[in-house]
Amino acid sequence: MQRIGVFVCHCGTNIAATVDVKRVAETLLKEPGVVHAEDYQYMCSEAGQKLIGDAIKEKQLTGIVVCSCSPRMHENTFRKAAERYGINPYLVEIANIREQCSWIHKDKEEATEKAIILGRAAVAKVMLNAPLQAGTSPVTKRALVIGGGIAGIQTALDIADAGFEVDIVERTPSIGGRMSQLDKTFPTLDCAACILTPKMVEANAHEKITLFTWSEVEKVGGFVGDFKVDIRKKARYVDMDKCTGCGECQAKCPNKKTPNEFNRGLNNRSAIYTPFAQAIPNVPVIDKNACTYLKTGKCGVCAKICKAGAINYEAQDEIITREYGAIVVATGFDTIKLDKFNEYGYNTNKDVITSLELERLMNAAGPTGGHVVRPSNGEDPKTIVFVQCVGSRDTTCRGKTYCSKICCMYTAKQAMLLKDHYPWLDIHVFYIDVRTPGKNFDEFYRRAVEEYDVDYIKGQVGKVSEAENGRLLVQASDLLDNRQIKMEADLVVLATAIEPNEGVRRIASMLTASIDTNDFLTEAHAKLRPVESPTAGIFLSGVCQGPKDIPETVAQAGAAASKVIGLLSKDHLVTNPCTAKCNQVYCNGCSNCEKVCPYGAISYDEQMVIRFGARETTRVATVNTALCQGCGACTVACPSGAMDLQGFSNRQILAEVDAICR
């Protein structure tokens, strides 16, 4: 006979304010098999856990139901408590009466009733729980960082400094990322290159760091501690070992008609190129879609002039497989496409630019050598209009609902830097709100307004069109003065919303890491586990998790690194014993489970099975419990029910459903 104990948590007022916890305990005590039920203010506290321990001793409990918060929050806490007080941790079930009940209901009567039902389901399930033993799995002491921007570089450096090997996979020809495109950085105005390039050099020189630039993650297998990753090293057509980085090939390449991605298309580049002068590695790549030789077989100039003989037109993509214990996603961001924002004339007028394009114009290493000019005619601008929140905080479905977080600050920065260089400039900033939470941020913004006399106007720009004199006509509203504004400008800068880099969905799918509706990677817990993905062994660094500036990115990169170091320092990981199990008597041998298993944990072979009293050699499935992560996909795919998940068996799930429908 089972002896179940039920423990109902108040969670302060989180649960108790909307759920009559006493009634939940009293009602559940009447359930068959339940011999003990009580409520307590904070079940997860030391005192609460002791209540569970005392009841285990006094009432010889065989199973425990804790009615509290989400199992993701405290299942582990209560499992550990159960183990400490002498019963198998897998005989604990959590009824989530907080997130799934008290938080979403207002009516106490209804919420109480639902809490009772959820508790009843957990009691029905725990009746069928079996004690399980966790195993261990080894840890590969190497980390993979996907993305070589400041987030990836910092994470890699921190992990490598702790003595672990790190690989950085970067899909562009050089590490450096978005930060390498920036001019100066707020709020201290130190130049991006001056603080970034030393880190790039350090990453390249670090004996524990291996860079895979011009490479992409192709396939991810395995699980925490033992990932197997295929990396596609795209054909560079330039031998990394032979190239001296002299740059002669780029200068002589006759094909210079490709828009320069690094300069956001503000000028063109050659078919053989390095994105920027300080690129690491300083080895060019040949753009196979642009190169005349690779397209037509005629040209070959770069091969002829390369003294090192580094050009190899026959190069092919190469796939290498590496093993990792942990993976950090640091895929960064891009600005959104502005196709749907025709009112700003971005696609029709060259003098309407994004703020990232302005960064390139202001950058000493940019297409104009740092001289800010009107892209249409190369003339000096006299009036510049900044438009904030282009696609950010947008509820029209054209842009993003979130705040891109960095725009207010970089606009203040750009305005001040421009005023420094060109004091005669007339600068207007149209904004919804100016958001400056951060150390020295508001002081920075106030300097722009008070000392630099930047004209901040609360209001949105409705239309940017071309005036007859060739300048831009900006129509806007001033919400504070309640008036319509028409002004002429020479340059309009759009503070374009940022979004996760293209391709993050592909990466997230490969990693089975969850993403939100905006394609930002989801953290395991918004507050308590902000740098971990819910998928074990996957960590998040930088803007792939949500908009953030450089200091926050670097802080998060360090946090992700410390989590990775914590993981890699272990020799063994405790595995989840809730794994699938095949009852071979009922296995048809159909391979459905093998096909859906994301971990390659299921294999088939001919085995001798005693089936309904007769011996038979037949094709059946076997689960490798070291690989199985307990996702349950196989149990759903199995038509005969031969495949079952320990701890979440078909019978247990049905028992829960029955208890709810009772």
Added chain:
Amino acid sequence: MQAELIARAKALLADGTVARVLGWRKGDTDFNAEPAVFETAESLDEFVYDGFCGANLSKYMIKNSKLEGKTLVFLKPCDTYSFNQLIKENRINRDNTYIIAVGCYGKLDINKIKAAGNKAILSVAEEGATLKIHTAYGDAEMAREEAVLDRCKVCKGGKHVVYDELASFVDEEKPAAEGRFDEVKKLEAMKPEERFAFWQGELSRCIRCNACRNVCPACSCIKCIFDNNNYDAAQKVNTSSFEEQMFHIIRAWHVAGRCTDCGECSRVCPENIPLHLLNRKFISDINEFYGEFQAGEDTTSRAPLTNFTTDDVEPSIVKERG
């Protein structure tokens, strides 16, 4: 037609190519042919192949292909899809099978012949496009076209996707019929409560004879969950008041992505429940969500429901469709 098949079967038995023949023989009436295994030349005289040989023989090959020696099996175009699907699921030993692909002009539905006003039917003879019906009350005629099974009106076409040799009367070029999903569209157009009422009406006639399950080539589990006391589903379905819905809906889920739409479930249902519609709805959704897919078309491709690609439809879209 029939004589040709008997002659071929006898020859293959005689030269030892096959050890047995899986075909059809006359049932308890002239219009009720049933699957049968023939092991001798003499027994093959009972072999029939006519408009009433609707039965799909592929499922019987699960057992027969495990026996000593090859088994000769006759497969109609639509049967070959089921056969392939079973190969894909490792249920049939292809090497132990010899397939003669037979042509098909649409199989006959005795209920339709009865519904045309023919009582006490003694025999039905096929003469080209005409059926000569011999009844206790005299002879009658009807157009063959009017008596074919509904499933044959939306025929997948004359192509056999797997075979060792073709009979002389096959038409591999025969095109697929149009309108296979018309009935599904009608169901989808209903309001949820109408649709519920429709299925309630249909499924409440179910007598749980299990004929649909037993005939279905996709329902070939070693032990069906509804017969397995280790799973609570069995007891539940046997006792619950809405057992008929639950049984058929679970069955439809279990064969989803594996059902070739052979239509045997509806053909054998003694209550004439249009069970194939449940499966066809799944097929129509799969086609829409993941691109055209025909289960059993080949033996190697990954079925959409057991495959994952980043292009897969989002769950919210699937949910919207109901």
